[in-house]
Amino acid sequence: MADFQIRTRHPLRHSFGLRDVAVYLGRFWQRRDLLLHMTVRHLRGQYKQSVLGYAWAVVNPLSQIIILSFVFSTILRIPAPEGTPYPLFMFVGLLPWIFFSSAISSATDSVVNASSLVTKVYFPREILPTAAVFTKLVELGFGLLILSVLMLYYGRLPETTSVWMPLLFSIHLIFTLGLSYPLAALNLYFHDVRFLVGVALLLWFYLTPIIYPVSLVPAKYEIIFDLNPNALFINAYRRVILYGESPGIEKVLLGLLIATATFAVGYYLFKKMERGFADRI
């Protein structure tokens, strides 16, 4: 590969259109090396100072399965669909939710936390929130290990329809990235954003069928779940992993549409706001 070169006008331009977005995405792709370094750096920083290290990535979801199962299954007696133990049912929804919410909150702070770099040297800033999201993939990996153990414990083998998983998750990942970009940028302009994100994620958790099946929802409220992309993805994960059903091609296409639209708008807004980053820190 030839030397990386910036042969262009100023990297932070006044205005840009769709064609520039393609150029920016290309430049982002050229710097994938840096994305990898940043991700590793995040991971190191996250666990280096702790005694248990990566064990925390297991302890956190494990403790949540236990307490949520106890509260919502044993005490409140929320039923899981027939033939599926509640902890397993719940965890298939909880795992992607933990990924989504921790990725969003970490990405929101990513640019603010890198202020010493942002004010000194230029690189495509979207690398920061992207690395924050990618860091959470490692925790998701540990979570999948727990899921495997849990399935073995209940004597369940993954259904063959689980081959849908990589595709479904890729779409979910695009959606997550698309949402993280404008939040990371806005957090530089208004420090309220991180608190807003905390509240929004809490509400979103309860409005997503994680601790309860969507079949319990009264028909007149179903619209909330049709409009909630996380509900769409989590229902699809359950269908392919637990029930051996296809996710439904129209649902996959709807998810893809929502994810790409979110990414396109989110990325555009991020690049638009990028101009002011160094001046806001």
Next chain:
Amino acid sequence: MQTGSRKREIEFDDVSKRFQLAEGLTLREFLPLFFKRKGFADAFYALRNVSFSIDAGEVVGIVGRNGSGKSTILKLIAGVTAPSEGEVHVMGRVSPLIELGAGFHPDLTGRENIQMNASILGMTARETRERFDDIVAFAELEEFVDTPVKRYSSGMYVRLGFSVAIHSNPEILLIDEVLSVGDAYFQEKCLVRMDEFKRSGVTIVVVSHSMELVTEFCDRVLLIEAGRITGEGAPSEMIEQYLSTAPHSVEMTPN
């Protein structure tokens, strides 16, 4: 874009840079201002209608008092900040020697931080591998390359940051007072390396309060005062003009 045989590498076209004085607003503070269309009143111009160009291979010094806008010019060239008005054109790989080691992570080792910092400066993994030994050797940190940088002294920190930056194969090098850090021996070593860069045709922009360095090292000097360019020419002339307009600059006498 061609002037004679030399390529124009940096061009500022009527550039102004405005800063909002009220920064870091919370939403509660911002919303009333936004609706009343206030808040833009207390803007401050760090640069006003600045135009100049620098050709490939030129060594240009920027001289002016503190707060005159020198560092803002470097930040605009580095692409860190955007002009409020006008246009900045930069053609080439920029390596900023601005506060070295900004990207270092204290828990990572010297080796890991070299890879990280090189990547930030736009080097590929292969380039970094090829130059890794040179980077470590120039910083004289062979023994400490696998030590977390939080155990480094501030001098070691600066040496490593400097070494990565100069090995990033820059076409445009931005120097902001960094030569004033480090011990005399390392400073001398850096100056020798700067001279090599100069002879090999790298474009260099220097911000320095050392009139000696500017006189000896630069081909041309831009004089800047309160965000405006007030002079442009040979180093000795410009420094004379600068010193005559800065009455309190006893410490800045040449030599």
